[in-house]
Amino acid sequence: MSLKSWLGGAVLALSASVPALAADGPLVSADWVQKNLDNPKVRIFEVSVDPGVYERGHIPGAVNIRWHTDLVDPVRRDIASEENFEKLLGAAGVDKDTTIVLYGDNNNWFAAWGAWIFDVYGQGDRVKLLDGGRKLWEAKGLPLDSSVPSHKETKVDVPAADTSLRARFPDVLKVAEGEDKATKLVDIRGPKEFSGEILAPEGIKELSVRAGHIPTAVNFPWGKAVNEDGTFKSKEDLQKAFAEIGIDGKQPVITYCRIGERSSHTWFALAKILGYDVKNYDGSWTEYGNAVGVPITNLAGTVWQGK
Amino acid sequence: MSLPLRILLPGLLFGGLAFLALRMDAEGGPSRQLAFALLTGAALGIVLQRARFCFLCNLRDLVEARDPRGVLSILAALAAGLVGYFVIFGMWLPVPAADRLPPTAHIGPVSAALAIGALAFGVGMAIAGSCISAHIYRLGEGNLASVFALGGAFIGFILGFLSWNNLFLADLATGPVIWLPHHLGYAGALAVSLTALAALALLALWYGRATPAQPVHQAGAGAALKSLLVTRWPPIVGGVLVGVIGTFAYLRFAPLGVTSQLGSWARKAASNAQVLPDTLYSLDTFRGCATAIGEALLSPNGYLISGLVLGSLAAALASGQFALAVPSLGQIARNVVGGILMGWGAMIALGCTIGVLLSGIQAGALAGWVFLVVCTTGAVITLFVRRRLSA
Numbered sequence: 001m002s003l004k005s006w007l008g009g010a011v012l013a014l015s016a017s018v019p020a021l022a023a024d025g026p027l028v029s030a031d032w033v034q035k036n037l038d039n040p041k042v043r044i045f046e047v048s049v050d051p052g053v054y055e056r057g058h059i060p061g062a063v064n065i066r067w068h069t070d071l072v073d074p075v076r077r078d079i080a081s082e083e084n085f086e087k088l089l090g091a092a093g094v095d096k097d098t099t100i101v102l103y104g105d106n107n108n109w110f111a112a113w114g115a116w117i118f119d120v121y122g123q124g125d126r127v128k129l130l131d132g133g134r135k136l137w138e139a140k141g142l143p144l145d146s147s148v149p150s151h152k153e154t155k156v157d158v159p160a161a162d163t164s165l166r167a168r169f170p171d172v173l174k175v176a177e178g179e180d181k182a183t184k185l186v187d188i189r190g191p192k193e194f195s196g197e198i199l200a201p202e203g204i205k206e207l208s209v210r211a212g213h214i215p216t217a218v219n220f221p222w223g224k225a226v227n228e229d230g231t232f233k234s235k236e237d238l239q240k241a242f243a244e245i246g247i248d249g250k251q252p253v254i255t256y257c258r259i260g261e262r263s264s265h266t267w268f269a270l271a272k273i274l275g276y277d278v279k280n281y282d283g284s285w286t287e288y289g290n291a292v293g294v295p296i297t298n299l300a301g302t303v304w305q306g307k
Numbered sequence: 308m309s310l311p312l313r314i315l316l317p318g319l320l321f322g323g324l325a326f327l328a329l330r331m332d333a334e335g336g337p338s339r340q341l342a343f344a345l346l347t348g349a350a351l352g353i354v355l356q357r358a359r360f361c362f363l364c365n366l367r368d369l370v371e372a373r374d375p376r377g378v379l380s381i382l383a384a385l386a387a388g389l390v391g392y393f394v395i396f397g398m399w400l401p402v403p404a405a406d407r408l409p410p411t412a413h414i415g416p417v418s419a420a421l422a423i424g425a426l427a428f429g430v431g432m433a434i435a436g437s438c439i440s441a442h443i444y445r446l447g448e449g450n451l452a453s454v455f456a457l458g459g460a461f462i463g464f465i466l467g468f469l470s471w472n473n474l475f476l477a478d479l480a481t482g483p484v485i486w487l488p489h490h491l492g493y494a495g496a497l498a499v500s501l502t503a504l505a506a507l508a509l510l511a512l513w514y515g516r517a518t519p520a521q522p523v524h525q526a527g528a529g530a531a532l533k534s535l536l537v538t539r540w541p542p543i544v545g546g547v548l549v550g551v552i553g554t555f556a557y558l559r560f561a562p563l564g565v566t567s568q569l570g571s572w573a574r575k576a577a578s579n580a581q582v583l584p585d586t587l588y589s590l591d592t593f594r595g596c597a598t599a600i601g602e603a604l605l606s607p608n609g610y611l612i613s614g615l616v617l618g619s620l621a622a623a624l625a626s627g628q629f630a631l632a633v634p635s636l637g638q639i640a641r642n643v644v645g646g647i648l649m650g651w652g653a654m655i656a657l658g659c660t661i662g663v664l665l666s667g668i669q670a671g672a673l674a675g676w677v678f679l680v681v682c683t684t685g686a687v688i689t690l691f692v693r694r695r696l697s698a
Contacts, residue, residue: 052410055399056559139335146558147398203602 026115026272027131027232028101030140036099037061043098043151047071047114048105048134057144059103059130059137063092064148067110071117079161079282085121086156093151100127107230108133109222113264115272116280120166122159129268132231139229165271167254167281172288175254176215176295183252185217186245188266189285193258194219196300200258207258208289209306212298214256218245222262225269238269249276256281256288308627317621324349324617340560344607347556348614351563352444354552355615356622358545360384361441362660363432363686365542370687371694375515380542382504382511387550388669389504393497395558396488396671403488408594412670413562415595415657417677418482420474424467425678428652428659429685433693435459435645436638438660439653440565442646443612447619452634452642457569459646464566464573464598466647467654468583474655475588484594485673496671503676536625553669560607562670564662565615566653567608570598573650594672595657652682 023032036042037060044062046054054064065071070088071080080088094100100123104111111129118127130137138144174180192198196212213219224241226232233241239248247253253276257263260282271278281288288294324345331342354360358380365377392412400409408414415421432438435456437445442453442460487496553563577583578600591599596608605613623629634642653659656678658666664682667675 052561055410135336138339141335148401150401 023099023128026125026128026268028128029131030137030142033059033101033103033130033137034142041095041098042101043092043094044101044103044130045092045111045114046104046134047102047111049110050105053105053134055146057146060143060145061149062103062145063151065102065114067113071110071114077283079117079120079166082121082158082160085117086158089156089158090154091151093154094156095154098126101130102127103130103133103137105134107135107222107226107265109261109265112268113261115268116165116264119271120161122162129272132229135230165279167256167279167283169283169287169291171279172214172254172256172281172283173291173294178216183254184247185214186247186253186255186263186266186270187213187217187219187285188222188255188257188263189213189219190221191219193285194299196298196302199302199304204258206304207286209304210289210296210298211300211302211304212289212296213285214288215295215297217256217297218247220245220247220266222257222266225266232269232273235273238274242270242274247276249274253278254281255279256284258285260284308624308629313625313627317625320617320621320624324614341605341607341610343559344556344610345614347552347559348611348616349618349621350614351549351552351611352447352615352618352620353622354540354545354548355440355444356447356619356628357626358540358542358548360542360545360549361444362438362664363441364437366683366686367690369511369515370690373514373516374518375511376518376542378511378515379508380546382508383543383546384549384553384665385668386501386504387547388553388665389497389500389550389671391550391554392557392669392671393493395554397493403486403493405489408484408486409670411561411594412557412672413564413595413658413662413666413675414484414486414670414672415593415663415667415674416479416482416484417674418478420477420479421482421656421663421674421677422681424652424655425663425681426652426685427648428656428678429682429687430689431463431645431648431650431652432660432682433645433686433689435642435649439569439649440615440659440661442642443565443615444619447616447621447629448623449629449631451632452638455634455639456642456646456649459643459648460566460569460650460653461573461576461646462643463647463650463652464570464654465577465582465650467651468574468577468587468598470651471587471590471654472584475590480589487671487673500668500671537627549665550669553666556611557666557670562662562666563611564596564608564658564666565612566650566659566662567596567598568606568612569650570596570654571600571606571608574598575600593657595667596653596659596662598654 033044044059045065046058046062047065047067048054049067073080100118102111102114108129111133115127115129175183175185187194190201193201194213199206199208199211225238253270255263255267255278260280263284264280267278267280270276328342328346331338360380362381365381368374368377396409400407439460442456445453487499491499556563591597656663663678664675667678
């Protein structure tokens with residue numbers, strides 16, 4: 001570990017030595033989580049996509065959420081149903097006053113997606129993201145456990161899905177066609193996907209038959225929001241970075257990526273850390289880039305040839 | 308080789324391995340797992356070499372020399388690993404619910420393609436003189452002929468990829484994934500599997516002749532050292548150790564398998580040469596020895612294999628069993644042909660005697676048992692034909 005990150009950790013440790021449960025804000029540090037491992041009013045969830053990651057060792061007491069089946073509808077392309085989401089929380093023993101902490105592999109992308117779903121179902125500020133996710137927890141060599149916890153089941157009742165947090169295709173099309181001039185689109189994919197030079201990132205199968213981005217969108221690769229260790233940049237830095245591309249919180253924002261998971265990460269930064277008015281477009285480029293008869297900006301001019 | 312060298316060279320090898328592993332461990336993150344894979348491979352290499360744990364040789368000992376010890380060694384590995392896996396399953400997946408499988412365990416589909424792959428593998432290993440894992444540890448013993456068997460397997464893998472889509476559409480796509488605990492529960496699946504292994508052990512003992520009693524070792528450090536470093540380890544001990552190593556590997560990174568890295572390289576080479584179809588249907592979604600092309604030169608499986616060769620090399624050097632053997636032309640031809648059959652079979656069956664037979668049966672997969680039966684049948688018949696031809 002470099003001296004810099006060691007110092008960073010030490011500063012974090014000092015600042016987190018306040019009593020347990022004093023977790024203001026949308027993020028909690030690894031240190032805070034460590035102090036609250038035995039806190040019955042804190043429930044930790046791991047949202048990892050790689051199989052076997054949770055089972056081979058997770059933060060002690062953490063409950064597993066399987067993204068592909070628990071957070072999305074396995075049949076139609078949609079978020080998990082209200083009923084299934086209630087079951088998920090109930091089985092994990094979440095109570096009305098439980099603080100919920102999410103973390104996961106792959107830079108917390110899917111955990112951030114989870115946080116977005118939790119927000120859609122009205123869980124509000126009690127939902128936190130472990131800053132730095134699984135990567136930082138492992139890098140610090142903090143303890144992992146492989147036993148599956150069992151919690152006393154609770155009856156959970158969540159409000160109906162809040163559609164104002166979710167952008168749908170027509171919302172995005174209105175922006176693209178200039179009908180909605182107020183909303184800003186933020187495309188958080190890599191610059192080469194944004195420009196249309198490539199159809200999908202390295203190692204990922206092409207899922208759209210058109211290259212490029214949604215007209216009027218600005219590019220902000222998700223990684224610009226995080227430090228080297230995977231933690232989010234400070235609120236001030238984030239504010240500055242987004243202001244540079246014209247996102248200053250004065251206008252509503254829609255974030256998107258390829259399938260909506262990396263954009264959840266940026267959604268989290270904008271909506272939860274900066275408090276801007278942001279919707280996540282989970283249809284993302286795999287929906288828009290396949291839609292018929294919609295305008296597209298394709299700077300590179302790459303033509304899809306089925307290869 | 309002189310005695311000082313027999314101590315010095317393995318010592319240097321272990322020192323190098325330890326240095327590498329510690330350095331990777333200190334890097335933290337994913338490298339920790341790679342360090343563990345490297346050391347697991349080394350441990351496996353030592354055990355395979357010291358116990359001569361080779362599927363074909365053990366089978367041949369029983370069939371041709373009526374010596375049942377090697378087969379008992381394999382059965383012990385299966386039994387020990389079964390218990391280990393089920394201990395882990397009970398923790399990771401407390402209830403074997405119908406729609407869930409334990410993560411990453413090698414529980415592949417049961418299909419006619421699996422049986423054909425296993426048959427090709429069995430025939431191939433009887434032609435090439437041993438299976439893929441044994442050829443890998445024999446590399447460490449200086450057996451240059453193994454290079455040709457592994458080269459053949461590389462070609463076989465490419466042929467496998469070329470036939471994959473047709474087999475997938477004809478049969479594999481609908482092959483059911485049968486996990487015994489889904490149908491029998493954990494206790495039932497374990498009881499049935501262990502009973503089947505016991506029955507096979509009785510069969511081997513019935514067919515085999517009584518083996519000469521092991522000489523009683525004399526007490527003393529010298530004798531102990533000799534039985535550790537020079538004499539073949541008791542087969543049951545070797546088998547149980549293979550089962551334990553398999554359990555540790557599954558617990559920490561992935562089920563044991565020896566073809567994943569080889570297959571991945573073959574796939575990359577063939578894909579770069581543009582001989583592969585753009586899409587291999589669903590291949591990367593099946594459980595078994597994954598051959599997805601990785602970004603790094605070595606996957607975790609690559610580290611396991613590297614450790615295996617080095618561990619076997621160290622053990623062979625220490626025992627004085629290291630000998631550079633230059634193969635004859637006939638041997639080269641047999642190894643290439645057998646290797647091709649093994650590579651093709653392992654690709655279609657999603658693993659070999661380690662990845663499907665060992666790691667599959669240990670995980671309670673019916674596919675593992677199918678592989679065991681068909682591959683053994685193929686090998687026994689081929690051994691019989693070879694004996695007839697050379698008689």
